[in-house]
Amino acid sequence: MKVSDLQPQEFSPNNGRYISILPKDLELIKSFRDDFDAILDLFQSMPTEKLDFRYAEGKWNLKEVFQHIIDTERIFIYRCFRISRHDKTPLPGFEQDDYVLPSQADKKSLENLIEEFKAVRQHSIVLLKSLNDTDLKFIGIVNGNPISARAVAFNIIGHNLWHVNIIKERYL
Secondary structure, eight states: OBGGGOOGGGSOHHHHHHHTTSOTTOBHHHHHHHHHHHHHHHHHTSOGGGGGOOSSTTOOOHHHHHHHHHHHHHHHHHHHHHHHTTOOSOBOOOOTHHHHHHHTGGGSOHHHHHHHHHHHHHHHHHHHHHOOHHHHHOEEEETTEEEEHHHHHHHHHHHHHHHHHHIIIIIO
C-alpha cells in the first residue's frame, strides 16, 4: 500500500498537509521502518549540548520535539486502530502544547527517549502489519473530519518528516 493509493475522500485538506509532503511511491510498512532509522540516526547524531537548544523563546527544545514525535505517534496510531476496527465514534483532536510540560521531556535522557520511541514504533508496525486492506480503507471521523485508517498512518510519517525538516532548518 502506497501514498498514491489514497483517494481524495480518505482525508481532509487539514490532513493533506502531512500527506502532501510524502513521495507518492512511499510504501506504508517500509516507510515506518525507514522513518524509524532516520529518526534514530538524527537524534543519535546530535551533540548532547544541542538537545536543550531552543531556536527562539517559547519554542520547544530538541528533547521536547522528540517527545512530541513520540506522543503524536501514540495518538495517531490509536486513531488508526480505532478506525481500522470500524469504530464510528468521532475522535477528538488534541492540543499538542498541552502535552509538553507534563511529559517532562526536558528532564529525560536521550537514551530514555530513544527507548520510548523504539517501543512506540514497534507497536505501530505490529499493528499495521495485522490490518487488512478493507480495515485500512475504513473511514472514521477525527477532529470533525473524515479520514481513513491508512491516511492516519501515513500522517505519522508525514508529521515526522515535517519535524525533521524543521530540525534541520532551525536547530542544526
